[in-house]
Amino acid sequence: MTMIHARLAELxxxxxxxxxxxxxxxxxxxxxxxxxxxxxxxxxGGQLVTGRLGEGPTLDRGIEAAxxxxxxxLAQLEAAVGLDRVARIVKLGAFVCSAPDFTDQPKVxxxxxxxxxxxxxxxxxxxxxxxxxPTLPLGALVEVDAIVALSPG
Amino acid sequence: MTMIHARLAELxxxxxxxxxxxxxxxxxxxxxxxxxxxxxxxxxGGQLVTGRLGEGPTLDRGIEAAxxxxxxxLAQLEAAVGLDRVARIVKLGAFVCSAPDFTDQPKVxxxxxxxxxxxxxxxxxxxxxxxxxPTLPLGALVEVDAIVALSPG
Amino acid sequence: MTMIHARLAELxxxxxxxxxxxxxxxxxxxxxxxxxxxxxxxxxGGQLVTGRLGEGPTLDRGIEAAxxxxxxxLAQLEAAVGLDRVARIVKLGAFVCSAPDFTDQPKVxxxxxxxxxxxxxxxxxxxxxxxxxPTLPLGALVEVDAIVALSPG
Numbered sequence: 001m002t003m004i005h006a007r008l009a010e011l012x013x014x015x016x017x018x019x020x021x022x023x024x025x026x027x028x029x030x031x032x033x034x035x036x037x038x039x040x041x042x043x044x045g046g047q048l049v050t051g052r053l054g055e056g057p058t059l060d061r062g063i064e065a066a067x068x069x070x071x072x073x074l075a076q077l078e079a080a081v082g083l084d085r086v087a088r089i090v091k092l093g094a095f096v097c098s099a100p101d102f103t104d105q106p107k108v109x110x111x112x113x114x115x116x117x118x119x120x121x122x123x124x125x126x127x128x129x130x131x132x133x134p135t136l137p138l139g140a141l142v143e144v145d146a147i148v149a150l151s152p153g
Numbered sequence: 154m155t156m157i158h159a160r161l162a163e164l165x166x167x168x169x170x171x172x173x174x175x176x177x178x179x180x181x182x183x184x185x186x187x188x189x190x191x192x193x194x195x196x197x198g199g200q201l202v203t204g205r206l207g208e209g210p211t212l213d214r215g216i217e218a219a220x221x222x223x224x225x226x227l228a229q230l231e232a233a234v235g236l237d238r239v240a241r242i243v244k245l246g247a248f249v250c251s252a253p254d255f256t257d258q259p260k261v262x263x264x265x266x267x268x269x270x271x272x273x274x275x276x277x278x279x280x281x282x283x284x285x286x287p288t289l290p291l292g293a294l295v296e297v298d299a300i301v302a303l304s305p306g
Numbered sequence: 307m308t309m310i311h312a313r314l315a316e317l318x319x320x321x322x323x324x325x326x327x328x329x330x331x332x333x334x335x336x337x338x339x340x341x342x343x344x345x346x347x348x349x350x351g352g353q354l355v356t357g358r359l360g361e362g363p364t365l366d367r368g369i370e371a372a373x374x375x376x377x378x379x380l381a382q383l384e385a386a387v388g389l390d391r392v393a394r395i396v397k398l399g400a401f402v403c404s405a406p407d408f409t410d411q412p413k414v415x416x417x418x419x420x421x422x423x424x425x426x427x428x429x430x431x432x433x434x435x436x437x438x439x440p441t442l443p444l445g446a447l448v449e450v451d452a453i454v455a456l457s458p459g
């Protein structure tokens with residue numbers, strides 16, 4: 001068991017099945033030493049988390065959803081290159097399905113950000129953008145994409 | 154005629170005139186071996202495709218618009234570096250002008266994604282984010298930006 | 307005083323205090339020779355500029371806000387790596403809090419784009435995406451993130 005897998009076990013985290021590619025895009029593209037991870041949706045127990053913050057789902061639900069997006073990013077990286085090649089989480093882009101008066105996108109996005117810090121320590125400290133959007137694919141509550149620096153394979 | 158131009162001809166595709174730069178930004182910036190393409194709007198027959206998915210324009214219209222954004226990305230790459238230098242379409246970012254209950258952003262974005270796969274084959278298979286937004290520049294129906302890996306010039 | 311600081315002084319620009327990191331993300335991550343700057347919010351005189359374009363704030367207020375986001379990007383770069391290492395502003399991503407019928411996101415985003423051109427000249431000419439969003443963190447009027455190429459340190 002590698003260091004990162006031991007750390008996931010220690011945190012009680014289990015990676016989900018990496019969601020299958022859809023159409024003509026793929027979950028991860030490696031260019032140079034950066035991996036670009038497609039926007040990931042939040043699955044908990046195999047079910048997509050849907051809704052809109054500020055119209056029912058609680059802040060905690062939003063944080064859970066962002067955490068689930070983060071876990072799926074890890075699952076995609078594991079499937080594509082192996083998590084042990086992650087040298088740095090460089091950037092997360094968080095899109096939070098939000099009612100017009102919901103402005104706690106940063107707290108929601110922390111669900112993914114805190115996960116990266118928990119798993120990778122300082123290598124998990126990333127740049128981030130978090131914005132509100134009115135609607136996401138399939139009615140998802142949150143979508144998060146990532147840019148990740150890799151160590152040589 | 155180069156391989157990519159032959160492929161475009163075979164597909165019956167004609168690149169539009171590359172849209173002129175606006176203000177202090179430019180259509181393409183090359184950094185290292187990556188080209189960053191600015192968000193492109195959908196022009197068909199020289200006319201901007203406007204509207205909001207879920208409020209009139211059909212899904213097929215959205216797909217057409219995303220395809221047009223993709224063609225404009227190709228036109229900008231052709232003008233800036235030449236399409237034959239495209240080594241890999243790395244990432245597309247698709248912003249789909251959407252009514253709050255429209256959740257088929259992935260199908261719309263396939264209009265651009267499928268184009269890249271048609272033109273470049275495996276080198277056109279990219280990472281992607283697709284999200285809904287309430288409004289886009291000039292009322293555009295879709296906006297797509299891109300990160301593209303280049304071979305040495 | 308370095309060249310860029312002289313240029314800022316000449317333009318009458320003062321960098322704000324770099325906003326403190328929040329949670330498990332950081333303002334700037336350097337990967338290879340690129341700096342990824344987190345989405346920055348508009349502070350003028352230490353106050354966050356809030357609201358929604360098309361529902362009160364004027365276009366000029368939006369442009370001012372985008373300019374303030376740009377200044378904060380510069381402040382973050384200064385704090386993280388020093389502005390003299392900026393080789394090229396590669397890409398700006400502008401998210402403009404917009405009412406559904408507001409479509410002047412490009413004019414708003416020019417507040418940040420024109421700043422980059424003023425400060426860095428041709429090295430400030432960047433790729434850009436500008437989109438409307440219904441709501442932003444803390445009610446901000448605009449959020450802008452950046453990718454910046456650095457010269458060796």
